[in-house]
Amino acid sequence: PPDINFSNWVLRELERMADNMDIDNGEDWSLKNPEVVDKYKKASMIANAVMGALAPNCKPGVRIAELCALGDRLINEEVAKVYQKEKKMDKGVAFPTCVSANNIVGHFCPPADNPAALAEGDVVKIDLGVQIDGHIAVLGHTAIAKANPAEATTGRAADVVCAAHFAAEAAWRLLRPGRKNTEITDAIGKIADAFNCKPVEGILSHQMSRFVFDANKVIMNKHSFENPAEEVTFEEGEVYAIDIVMSTGEGKTAERDVRTTVFKREVDQNYSLKMKASRALLNEVNKKFMTVPFTTRAIQMDERQVKLGLTECLKHDLLQPYPVLFEKDGEIVAQIKFTALILPSSIDKITSHPPPNVSSALKIEDPKIQEILAMGTKRSKKNKKNKKKKSKAAPAEDVAPMEE
Numbered sequence: 530p531p532d533i534n535f536s537n538w539v540l541r542e543l544e545r546m547a548d549n550m551d552i553d554n555g556e557d558w559s560l561k562n563p564e565v566v567d568k569y570k571k572a573s574m575i576a577n578a579v580m581g582a583l584a585p586n587c588k589p590g591v592r593i594a595e596l597c598a599l600g601d602r603l604i605n606e607e608v609a610k611v612y613q614k615e616k617k618m619d620k621g622v623a624f625p626t627c628v629s630a631n632n633i634v635g636h637f638c639p640p641a642d643n644p645a646a647l648a649e650g651d652v653v654k655i656d657l658g659v660q661i662d663g664h665i666a667v668l669g670h671t672a673i674a675k676a677n678p679a680e681a682t683t684g685r686a687a688d689v690v691c692a693a694h695f696a697a698e699a700a701w702r703l704l705r706p707g708r709k710n711t712e713i714t715d716a717i718g719k720i721a722d723a724f725n726c727k728p729v730e731g732i733l734s735h736q737m738s739r740f741v742f743d744a745n746k747v748i749m750n751k752h753s754f755e756n757p758a759e760e761v762t763f764e765e766g767e768v769y770a771i772d773i774v775m776s777t778g779e780g781k782t783a784e785r786d787v788r789t790t791v792f793k794r795e796v797d798q799n800y801s802l803k804m805k806a807s808r809a810l811l812n813e814v815n816k817k818f819m820t821v822p823f824t825t826r827a828i829q830m831d832e833r834q835v836k837l838g839l840t841e842c843l844k845h846d847l848l849q850p851y852p853v854l855f856e857k858d859g860e861i862v863a864q865i866k867f868t869a870l871i872l873p874s875s876i877d878k879i880t881s882h883p884p885p886n887v888s889s890a891l892k893i894e895d896p897k898i899q900e901i902l903a904m905g906t907k908r909s910k911k912n913k914k915n916k917k918k919k920s921k922a923a924p925a926e927d928v929a930p931m932e933e
Contacts, residue, residue: 558739560766560870565664569768572623572659572666573868573879575607579657580668580882583626587672589649593628594639598826600626600657608661615662623665623742624658625791625824630674634729634774634782634854634862638790638824640832647674652686654864660821663740667770668880669866678886685777687887689863692724692775694884695893695902697865700734700748700773702904704869704876706765710748710758716901717750717773723893727751727780729862733758734771737868740820742770750774767871778860784852791851792839793822800845806830810838811847822851876906 560566583600601622608620629637630651639645647653651674658667671690673682682690699716713734721728732750735743746761750773794814802808813828828835842848856862865884870877893899 560768560872566870566872568661568664569666569868569870569879571611572608572661572664573668575604575611576657576659576666576668576868576880577882578607579603579626579659580655580670580880583628583655583657584670584672584882585678587628587647587651587653587655587674589651589674589676590646591674592644592646593630593637594641594643594645596628596655597626597638597824598641600628600655601824601827604657604659608659611661618662619820620661621821622658622823622827623660623821624656624667625822625827626655626657627791629654629656629853629862632778632856632858632860632862634776634856635864636789636791636851636853637787638826640788640790640826649674649676650682650686652690652861652863654862656864656866658821660740663820665737665740665742665770666868666880667866668868668882669772669864670882671863671865671885673885673887681886681888683888683890686861687889688724688891689726689775689777689861690885690887691889691891692721692726693773693863693865695723696720696728696775697771697773697867699898699901700771701867701869701876701878702901702906704763704769704771704871705908706763706871708763710746710761710763711752714749714752714758716898718752719895719898720893721775723895723898724775724889724891726775726777729774729776729780729782729856731782732772732774734769734773737768737770742821751780763871765871765873769869769871770866771869772864772866774862774864776856776860776862778856780856782854782856785855787853787855789850789852790825791822792825792848793851794819795847795849796820798846800847802841802845802847804837804841806834806837807841808838810835811842814848872908874908876908878906 604622612618627638629635630653653672656669696717700713703713717728728751730751734748736746738744749758867878868880
């Protein structure tokens with residue numbers, strides 16, 4: 530049954546967080562505020578730097594658990610260096626570092642003692658997030674674990690990486706005021722076809738806002754006739770986490786008997802927990818991870834107590850699990866995720882990392898997709914007087930040097 534005292538405590542805790550975070554005090558939290566943009570940019574710089582440290586370390590023999598722990602440690606170290614005078618400002622890991630190889634689609638963040646290690650040729654997806662004062666920057670990258678990174682990867686691994694890369698490039702260019710979410714989903718599907726791949730089902734790109742990963746507008750990675758997304762139009766001032774996931778297989782996912790270690794607090798749920806371990810676990814989550822996903826590795830409790838606490842918390846829907854998802858054995862999955870701000874003069878992709886050295890024998894021949902990829906990411910200002918001098922679409926500056 531609901532616990533009135535606990536419910537009141539949650540309300541008080543949210544009010545305390547609101548006070549500490551300056552929520553609802555009349556401040557402008559939109560992208561019109563330069564301080565807001567600066568916080569997004571600082572969070573993105575940290576995300577990019579951490580990815581720059583992790584990707585080169587994706588080598589044969591490296592344990593996945595060590596990479597995950599390294600990513601989170603580096604994020605916490607770097608956020609501690611910014612806004613040091615703002616003692617009450619919430620900042621840190623917005624999404625725990627996950628490292629998922631080959632047919633593992635995502636959310637693989639094993640405990641410290643897990644022996645799983647990368648092997649030569651593994652296609653490795655690294656997913657992480659940083660937040661500063663609730664302004665979230667997420668980044669997902671696909672690396673190839675090779676003893677000699679200078680040697681180009683070919684074959685199906687190259688095909689799926691190229692599919693994810695070019696779909697992300699197309700999404701970036703279509704993410705502009707007046708365009709619709711369905712246009713991006715259409716482009717993802719056509720690019721997947723060009724590389725004989727499939728978009729993974731159930732993956733969503735989300736509009737984001739302060740402390741919110743999943744705001745109102747979504748972009749489907751693949752159209753679903755059973756659960757279609759509402760068609761929406763992009764607007765200036767919006768922030769998006771674009772998540773592109775491609776597979777060499779059918780693009781269908783399934784859970785397996787692999788321990789889930791990533792969770793998120795369901796703040797609208799409460800229950801009078803019976804076990805001491807459950808109450809201790811939830812108390813720490815409420816204090817440290819009220820608004821962002823966390824990994825059990827970050828909980829400062831005995832592992833056995835964490836397991837006991839999780840069981841009761843999950844039973845009563847106090848936590849949302851992020852299960853490890855799999856494609857069929859033998860298939861390869863690639864991911865590109867980035868954060869973008871729709872600004873008055875540009876579509877600013879603030880998180881990115883250079884793609885791995887791959888070479889696909891396939892290429893994009895659809896003229897409509899080629900036209901999208903040739904679009905620029907700069908936008909004409911509304912008040913430009915000489916509209917006749919609008920420049921023709923030009924290739925974007927940051928297109929990665931990959932072969933089609």
